[in-house]
Amino acid sequence: MGNILVLNSGCTLAAELARGVQAISCHASLCSDKEQVIDIMGKQLVDIVILISGPETDWKTGVEALRDALSQLQNPPQIVCILCGPYQGPSDRLYGARRGVRVIYERR
């Protein structure tokens, strides 16, 4: 069973995702901040950390901080950034690809 952490638990998408990933036999936990993510990572093996970013937030800074924190781990998880808001072209995905971060647009 895959283990997923969803950062930014305040938004509705986080709760929807936590429910939705059960369809692929995954368990998702919601986290409110980076420190909580690191705390959980110290106790259990996590496959994916998802950062949900709204259109008004600087997702790149958030991703860099998360990368720095998680890179110290022996078995770092895959970081996925879900961008909510209008599609801005391929530059965000290319930026993420160079850093090992999967960038996905949420299209409602």
Added chain:
Amino acid sequence: MRGDEHLRPIIEELDYLLAERRQLAAEGPHFIVTHGFHKSGSLCLHGETVERACLMYRWQEYPLHISPTGLLLVDLVCRYRRTLLTAARIEQIMLTDLFYTRHGANRYGGYRSAALPNRTSIKVHIQRIREQMAKTFIEAGLNLHPGKVLIAEPTDSNIVVYRLKASVEFMHRSY
């Protein structure tokens, strides 16, 4: 679940990423080793050269920047990855396997073989290869520890056994 339709692409992507992690954990990454000066009708025969080794990840090749001697060692751990490789065994293979003793013999105008690593220098070469692997993994955005790919396992005595945990493909070119 009509309301969750918009999540389907995200969940499918997460499913793919999880499968990719499982595959990496089980099989290791995928490397391509290219042999040069190969003659048609033969594969991995002596006289060929080891031209390069690269990581293949998400449709892209990422070369390992290692010395000719290091390349020989990478080739060896790839070709003998189902053999228990101690430093002594590696040295023995390097000195007896025609692929290494006649390395580059097909090259035009004779050949100058790369220096073969000896038993005492193998540990240093392995460490250097791991360092280059680490740089390549970072470049590729691959969260992998090189020590879990080029593995050094202790035995019941002081001897260390080296093992490559990866899938490998050999490619050949005639120049």
